[in-house]
Amino acid sequence: MKQLTSRESEAESAGEALLPGTLPGTLPEALRAELIAFRRDMHMHPELGNQEFRTTAAIKARLEKAGLAPRVLPVGTGLICDIGTEGGTWSGDTPILAMRADIDALPIPDTKTECAYRSTVPDRAHACGHDVHTTVVLGAGLVLAELHRQGRLPRPVRLVFQPAEEVLPGGAADAIEGGALDGVGRIIAVHCDPRVDAGRIGLREGAITSACDRLEISLDGPGGHTARPHLTTDLVTAAARVVTDVPALVGRRVDTRAGLAVTWGRIESGHAPNVIPQHAELSGTVRCLDIEAWRQAPDIVVAAIDEVANLHRAKSEINYVRGVPPVVNDGAVTALLHDAMVARRGASAVENTEQSLGGEDFSWYLERVPGAMARLGVRPPGERTVRDLHQGDFDADEHAITVGVELFTAAALLDAATREA
Numbered sequence: 001m002k003q004l005t006s007r008e009s010e011a012e013s014a015g016e017a018l019l020p021g022t023l024p025g026t027l028p029e030a031l032r033a034e035l036i037a038f039r040r041d042m043h044m045h046p047e048l049g050n051q052e053f054r055t056t057a058a059i060k061a062r063l064e065k066a067g068l069a070p071r072v073l074p075v076g077t078g079l080i081c082d083i084g085t086e087g088g089t090w091s092g093d094t095p096i097l098a099m100r101a102d103i104d105a106l107p108i109p110d111t112k113t114e115c116a117y118r119s120t121v122p123d124r125a126h127a128c129g130h131d132v133h134t135t136v137v138l139g140a141g142l143v144l145a146e147l148h149r150q151g152r153l154p155r156p157v158r159l160v161f162q163p164a165e166e167v168l169p170g171g172a173a174d175a176i177e178g179g180a181l182d183g184v185g186r187i188i189a190v191h192c193d194p195r196v197d198a199g200r201i202g203l204r205e206g207a208i209t210s211a212c213d214r215l216e217i218s219l220d221g222p223g224g225h226t227a228r229p230h231l232t233t234d235l236v237t238a239a240a241r242v243v244t245d246v247p248a249l250v251g252r253r254v255d256t257r258a259g260l261a262v263t264w265g266r267i268e269s270g271h272a273p274n275v276i277p278q279h280a281e282l283s284g285t286v287r288c289l290d291i292e293a294w295r296q297a298p299d300i301v302v303a304a305i306d307e308v309a310n311l312h313r314a315k316s317e318i319n320y321v322r323g324v325p326p327v328v329n330d331g332a333v334t335a336l337l338h339d340a341m342v343a344r345r346g347a348s349a350v351e352n353t354e355q356s357l358g359g360e361d362f363s364w365y366l367e368r369v370p371g372a373m374a375r376l377g378v379r380p381p382g383e384r385t386v387r388d389l390h391q392g393d394f395d396a397d398e399h400a401i402t403v404g405v406e407l408f409t410a411a412a413l414l415d416a417a418t419r420e421a
Contacts, residue, residue, distance in 0.1 A: 046105030049164030095185025129192025170361025202353030212359025
């Protein structure tokens with residue numbers, strides 16, 4: 001992994017020795033305890049995308065207490081906060097390193113039975129770790145603000161607390177429109193990974209997530225009696241063939257290495273066993289490993305659906321909802337995260353990670369500026385049971401908060417050291 005270590009000599013020549021524990025910006029014990037309490041409070045009060053008013057207010061209040069000037073996004077939730085800029089506003093003369101967190105929760109119940117901080121809101125849960133992401137960026141901001149007061153923060157940093165990551169096509173567009181990337185030279189993020197032990201991160205140069213779109217299909221026909229399917233459109237069979245044949249057709253119309261896959265989550269039709277229905281509905285997702293294939297996906301998928309539907313004399317109406325492209329990690333920014341983690345915890349704390357089939361709207365930032373996302377380990381070391389993301393029993397080892405904060409503060413310092421003109 002030469003590309004992950006090439007910046008070491010640059011950082012050392014700028015006066016930053018990459019030895020664990022030598023960089024400033026570690027997490028004081030009192031602040032660590034406060035951040036854990038903040039995360040637990042957020043976990044108990046999850047809010048869905050574009051409804052994160054309590055969460056936004058809590059983040060804003062803590063940043064203002066630290067003497068910072070956060071700005072709530074125009075959409076009313078989420079916020080941006082600059083550290084080390086004149087009057088808290090970017091002046092346009094220094095590229096900013098941005099740190100992004102997502103603040104929304106999922107519409108699923110919290111099923112943890114022995115947890116003092118389980119969700120207090122029915123059918124709402126922080127089951128993807130966004131409470132951890134938010135706490136990491138908040139904590140990094142507080143530590144960096146203190147370094148700035150001490151005159152030890154050489155370049156400005158921006159905190160981005162983004163709403164509605166779970167709502168396709170994601171709240172990143174609102175954050176970008178609200179100025180999240182104005183003056184930004186690089187952007188970094190973490191995502192909880194329950195397969196990686198707390199205390200470690202996973203990194204990958206290039207695509208680290210997949211594209212994700214949503215499909216909604218209606219099929220219609222005249223209906224009729226099941227005794228005479230030849231006189232009508234056998235809509236149930238037509239729907240079944242769409243379910244089975246469309247993924248097969250799509251898989252043969254792009255390079256198989258692109259990983260373009262259609263997967264169904266819902267099919268609904270009919271009311272009686274002896275009546276051929278007039279209407280059927282299907283919905284599912286389109287996922288893709290390759291960004292070029294993702295750009296072709298709508299035409300390919302829609303054509304395949306129409307072909308199968310026409311073969312069975314069903315009229316199709318297709319709503320193809322564009323989601324997010326893959327998160328494609330920039331090589332230099334991936335190297336920055338690698339070197340930051342090595343500086344904090346040594347080379348053994350970094351592992352290679354595979355490309356996930358999950359989607360993440362952090363990708364929209366990377367369409368505009370270089371950046372990278374790290375997998376933040378949240379599995380208690382030695383635990384064999386994996387509490388997967390988007391499950392009601394998901395939880396995180398809170399040591400990950402300390403790791404994330406110190407990773408980001410080290411990244412801010414090394415970014416400054418290695419980008420000096």
